[in-house]
Amino acid sequence: MRIELEKRAKASALFSILSPFIALALTILFGGVMFALLGKNPVTALYSFFVEPLSEVWSLHELAIKAAPLILIGVGLSVCFRSNNWNIGAEGQFIMGAIAGSALPVLFYDWQSPLLLPLMMLLGMIGGALFAAIPAFLKAHMNTNEILTSLMLVYVAQLFLDWLVRGPWRNPQGMNFPETRTFGADAVLPEMLASGRMHWGFAFAIVAAVLVWFMMRYTLKGFEITVLGQSERAGRFAGFSSRKMIWFSMLFSGALAGLAGISEVSGAMQQLRPVISPGYGFTAIIVAFLGRLNPLGIAAAGLVLALTYLGGEAAQLSIGVSDKVTRVFQGLLLFFVLSCDALIHYRVRLVWDRFAAVKIEEAH
Numbered sequence: 001m002r003i004e005l006e007k008r009a010k011a012s013a014l015f016s017i018l019s020p021f022i023a024l025a026l027t028i029l030f031g032g033v034m035f036a037l038l039g040k041n042p043v044t045a046l047y048s049f050f051v052e053p054l055s056e057v058w059s060l061h062e063l064a065i066k067a068a069p070l071i072l073i074g075v076g077l078s079v080c081f082r083s084n085n086w087n088i089g090a091e092g093q094f095i096m097g098a099i100a101g102s103a104l105p106v107l108f109y110d111w112q113s114p115l116l117l118p119l120m121m122l123l124g125m126i127g128g129a130l131f132a133a134i135p136a137f138l139k140a141h142m143n144t145n146e147i148l149t150s151l152m153l154v155y156v157a158q159l160f161l162d163w164l165v166r167g168p169w170r171n172p173q174g175m176n177f178p179e180t181r182t183f184g185a186d187a188v189l190p191e192m193l194a195s196g197r198m199h200w201g202f203a204f205a206i207v208a209a210v211l212v213w214f215m216m217r218y219t220l221k222g223f224e225i226t227v228l229g230q231s232e233r234a235g236r237f238a239g240f241s242s243r244k245m246i247w248f249s250m251l252f253s254g255a256l257a258g259l260a261g262i263s264e265v266s267g268a269m270q271q272l273r274p275v276i277s278p279g280y281g282f283t284a285i286i287v288a289f290l291g292r293l294n295p296l297g298i299a300a301a302g303l304v305l306a307l308t309y310l311g312g313e314a315a316q317l318s319i320g321v322s323d324k325v326t327r328v329f330q331g332l333l334l335f336f337v338l339s340c341d342a343l344i345h346y347r348v349r350l351v352w353d354r355f356a357a358v359k360i361e362e363a364h
Contacts, residue, residue, distance in 0.1 A: 128258020
């Protein structure tokens, strides 16, 4: 007997809906097995990971804070991926957006104005878009693989940030710690509610998800993205330019990643440090695929992945496991999402090898 994958005549609508839920269930199941192997009670561990972080009002605010950059970056990446442009360097664009947006409160720390915060957000978007323009230019004009170029630029951004906060942007009154000045009041993204720390970056994420969903569903640009992503040749017949789409999708996703970066720094951290991201740019790739590259689905998936960050922190305190458990859960989720997606286009068949059965009978 052997297992075969038989291609379906058309994609399964049922598994298109069920695939993310099956992947999530398998992730929880294998996560329980992992906790058991670590010598922890699986039920207690999973409760600490997925339920305990949702039991307090303040933790719901923390969930929104961690979900905001994941949703913003994931929505931008969905435009890239649906147009068949693979921007894997959103982490670097996140960092460069944070750096560009922080230039005003760091270099002009005495300037306080109602215009300061909007300018910071705008500079963050420009910084992320300009950094994404590098792999866009290399692909559009030199046919360079954007996966490699965008990914390698992440290390450039990380090292540049480290150099800035340890060198020219270091706080002169900061006791020699590698960090910038703390932002002034007008440079801090305000809280949305009085009950916790959730800031307006979460509102940016939800608005971006709704607007991009509308663009993809009801506008010519959304149709162009879909056509070029499915068939570049068909897009050329329709009069669409694949080169212009490279520029549009990469700059658009870079701008949203940059907005996520400056929103995170301004709203949650209020200064630059050597490390400002636990890997949001890479986790957002999982968010994009878990959300089926649909901006509204990405908003829900962003909350799920944000819960893994909170759950990892809660599990460290309550059951004493390593912070690497978060990465394991995120890796399992990506693996099962991609695996279960195969069920959309293929059905699983058990095939009994008759020839082998005859040989076994003859041997006896």
